[in-house]
Amino acid sequence: MRSELDEKVKSGMEVGGYRIDRKLGQGGFGxxxxxxxxxxxxALKFIHLESVGDWGWRExxxxxxxxxxxxxxLRGHLRWPEEQPEYLVLVMEYVPGxxxxxxxxxxxxxxxEVVEKLLPLVRSLRGLHAQGVFHRDLKGDNVLVRETDGAPVLVDFGAGSSPLVPRVTKGVLPPASLYYRSPESLAFSRLEGRVPGARYRYAETDEVYALGVLLYVLLTDVYPFTGPDAALVEGILAGAPTPPHERNFRVPKTLSHLCMRMLAREPGERVPGMEALCEELAVLLQEAREAPGWERPLCFDWMEEERTTEDFLPEGGEIDPEAWLAKWKDKKPRRGRRPMAVPARSHRERRVLPALVALGALGLGVVAVMYPWAREGELEAPPAWEVAWTDQDGMAVAGPGAPPALSPNQKRAPCTAGLELEINGGCWLSIVHTTPACPPQTVAYEGRCLVRVAKPQPVPMSVDAGGPSSPP
Incomplete structure (x- = not known):
């Protein structure tokens, strides 16, 4: 769905002497x-002046x-259009990656490699904190890995704070993703949320906690706490995530212990700040260069045969959630480049090609008779093992050795542990049937009958901080 900004800013037009090439992304503020x-x-960031107000100038x-x-x-800024300005435009360096x-x-x-990416980022945050500047929205999506040298670059200061700029947050908490909020900030919001004028005092320990969540995701490919907003808040307040090395046995214990200290429920038990975190990461990096166990990829790649979160659900009977999670905690999702799946073929091909293969068994003469008809539809029979079966929607189900294809509205990984299967990057449910007698609208794959899990409806990802809504 195109926004009003997309209708006004088009490829090839000039804005303040800059020729627009293409859209890079859409954030909360522009x-x-x-x-x-x-x-x-x-990189030009367009911030709608009327809807965002002082937030753009703060950034x-x-x-x-x-x-x-x-x-x-930041290279400069301008207001656009010049005649009747509607947008504040921040001109920033472009970071490809x-x-x-x-x-x-x-x-x-x-x-x-994870520690090598994290250490320069922490050093930069140390410099920001020395100036009293907090990013306040630390997450993996706000860090770019520069294509030219692989260096991490912190971006998007839309929620940032500085002692040099006035406060404009109207809510109790500053804008941020709920997954990265510290336990003490949520506790304050719960206790003081209805008190007029109450404002949470964001501190360096909040930034350490958010960075701990980021590290946890890099090590395990899942958040330390998940679920609907209410369950997520309760999990963060309880403050007892599964240690990374228990969820993923490839994570070194020393790095796992550091991550857990960054996620400590009490701020006083947390790593005190970026200076101390720099020192501890430098020690771990030295350890990593001397210990071969640190060189193993953290997750299975897509070509490995070992089982991961694509585990089998038991057919029939009841599932013991504790036993299921205890078994699952040592499994890991896959990372790396995916293997190429066999492309889906049209319904016409699905009808013609099996006929050609079957008739081939009766003799080359029959195939020769059928060949002009096949060419008339611009079809060329591939080897039988390359034919990809398709479901009733024309989507690829599975070729020999190929995972089932995903539909556009299908939920993508990460999937719900203990309930959904992650296959080919998508989420599936295994029903109590065995192949080949799978019901209609299901997919047969590796002896199971699978149902695609639909994408969930969007849910709020952050606590209402009273900040501005997205620009139109």
């Missing part, structure tokens, strides 16, 4: 576009003094 000027690329002043190689640089989480999924790093 859209970001790749643009060129004098042969140099820049400008928070970014203005930053000079770290691992923090996105994928997000930190995307890098982990694509690259399947070892524990040493």
């Amino acid at each position: 859209g970001v576009y790749l643009a060129w000027r004098d042969g140099r690329p820049s 400008l002043f928070v970014m203005l003094p930053q000079q770290s190689a691992h923090v996105v640089k 994928m997000t930190l989480y995307g890098w982990a999924r694509e690259h399947n790093p070892c524990a040493r």
Whole structure:
């Protein structure tokens, strides 16, 4: 669905002397576009002045003094259109590359590589905190891995704070994703949320906690706490996540213990700040260079035969959730480049090709008679083992050795542990039937009858902080 901004900012047009190339993404406070000027690329962030108000100017002043190689640089700003300005446009350096989480999924790093990515990021945060600046929205999607040198770069200071800019947050808590909120911030919101004028005092320990969640995801590919918002809040407040090395036995215990200390329920038991975290990560990096166990990829790749979260649900009988989770905790999702699946073929091919294969058994003469008819539909019979079966919607079900294809509205991983299966990056339910007698609208794969899990409806990802809504 195109936004009002997409209708106004189009490829090829000029904005303040910058030629728009394409849209890079959409954030909570504005859209970001790749643009060129004098042969140099820049990232232009359009922030709607009327709906966002002072938040855009806050982001400008928070970014203005930053000079770290691992923090996105601000090059300038302008108001657009010039005649009747509707948007504040931040001109930033363009950082080609994928997000930190995307890098982990694509690259399947070892524990040493995770620490090497985290350490320069922590050093940059140490410099920001020395200036009294907090990012307040730390997560893997707000860290880019630069394509040219693999360096992590912190981006999106839309929720940032600085002692040099006035406070504009209207709610108890600053805007942030619920997954990364500290237990003490949620406890404050619960106790003081209805008190007029109550404001949570964000601290460095909150930033340490958010970074701990980020590290946990890099090590295990799941959040420390999951579920609907209410259950997620209760889990964070209880503060007892499964240690990373128990969820994923490839995680070194020393790194797992550090992650757990970053996620400690009580701020006083947490790593006190970025300075101490830098020192501990530097020690672990030295350990990593001397211990071969740190070089093993953290997750199975897609070509390994060992079982992961794609485990079998028992057919019939009741599931013991505790026993199921105890078995699952040592399983890991897959990362790395996916193998190429056999493409789906049309319904016409599905009808013609099996006929050709069957008639081939009767003799080449019959096939020769049928050949012109096959060519008339521009079909060319492949070897029988390359034919991909399709379901009633024309989606690929499974070729020999190929996983079933995903539908556009299907839920993607991570899947619900103990209930859904993750296959080919999507979520499936296994029903109590055995192949080949699978019911209609199901997929037969590896001796199971599978049903696609539909994408869930969008749910709020952050506690209402009274901040501005997304620009139109």
